[in-house]
Amino acid sequence: xxxxxxxxxxxxxxxxxxxxxxxxxxxxxxxxxxxxxxxxxxxxxxxxxxxxxxxxxxxxxxxxxxxxxxxxxxxxxxxxxxxxxxxxxxxxxxxxxxxxxxxxxxxxxxxx
Amino acid sequence: xxxxxxxxxxxxxxxxxxxxxxxxxxxxxxxxxxxxxxxxxxxxxxxxxxxxxxxxxxxxxxxxxxxxxxxxxxxxxxxxxxxxxxxxxxxxxxxxxxxxxxxxxxxxxxxxxxxx
Numbered sequence: 001x002x003x004x005x006x007x008x009x010x011x012x013x014x015x016x017x018x019x020x021x022x023x024x025x026x027x028x029x030x031x032x033x034x035x036x037x038x039x040x041x042x043x044x045x046x047x048x049x050x051x052x053x054x055x056x057x058x059x060x061x062x063x064x065x066x067x068x069x070x071x072x073x074x075x076x077x078x079x080x081x082x083x084x085x086x087x088x089x090x091x092x093x094x095x096x097x098x099x100x101x102x103x104x105x106x107x108x109x110x111x112x
Numbered sequence: 113x114x115x116x117x118x119x120x121x122x123x124x125x126x127x128x129x130x131x132x133x134x135x136x137x138x139x140x141x142x143x144x145x146x147x148x149x150x151x152x153x154x155x156x157x158x159x160x161x162x163x164x165x166x167x168x169x170x171x172x173x174x175x176x177x178x179x180x181x182x183x184x185x186x187x188x189x190x191x192x193x194x195x196x197x198x199x200x201x202x203x204x205x206x207x208x209x210x211x212x213x214x215x216x217x218x219x220x221x222x223x224x225x226x227x228x
Contacts, residue, residue: 032216034216036219041203041222041224042221042222043116043118043205043207043219043220043221043222044156044205044219045219046216046218049216089155089156091217093216100146100158100217102155102156103155104155105155107153
C-alpha cells in the first residue's frame, strides 16, 4: 500500500534554532518527492523537489535530503524565523497514472 | 513560472445557493487539475481529478452531482458547489499538472467558502 508518513506531527522551536522534519514513504514506482510549506489559509508552496538520483536539494535555509534505498526524506530548517511557522507537507508522486500521495504534515511553530 | 490562481479567494453565501470557483494555470498548460478540500488543522483531501475535455474522476464519498467540475480548456477548471449547505464550508484548493516535465503539481492559493 502506498503511504507517506511524517513526523513529528507538531513541533515548537525557539527562533534561531534548527529543526529537522521527517518523511517516510512506501510509494512505488517512485517518481519524485516534494516538500511544501503551507501557511494558514493559503495554498501549499513548493520548497524542494527531488528525483530518485538526487540526495540533497537546498532552497535558502531549507535543505531536503532523500535516501531512496530506505525511502526516507528529511527537511532541515536552519536558523528558524517566525515566518517559518507553517505546516510542512511531504508529497510523493508515482510514475503510474499521475498519482500523488500526501503526508499528514508537520505543524511547525517558531516562538520568539 | 508555474503560477496557479483561484477566484474568488473567499466567498460567503446563503444556504441553498450555488458557488463557482475558478482555477487557472497562468503561464503553463495543464491537461490535469486536481481539486482538494481542507478542514482546519487537517491535511488536504483529494476530491476529484479534472481532465481537459473529459469527465472528472471523483474520489470515493464525493458527490459528483453536488460538486460539479468543468475543465473546458488547458488553463481553466471550475468547481461548482451546488445547493451549498453549512457543512460545505471549507477551504478549497486546486492544483495543476503541467504538460510534460516532472510529475509534479502546482497549487493555487485556495478559496475559503463560508455557507451561512
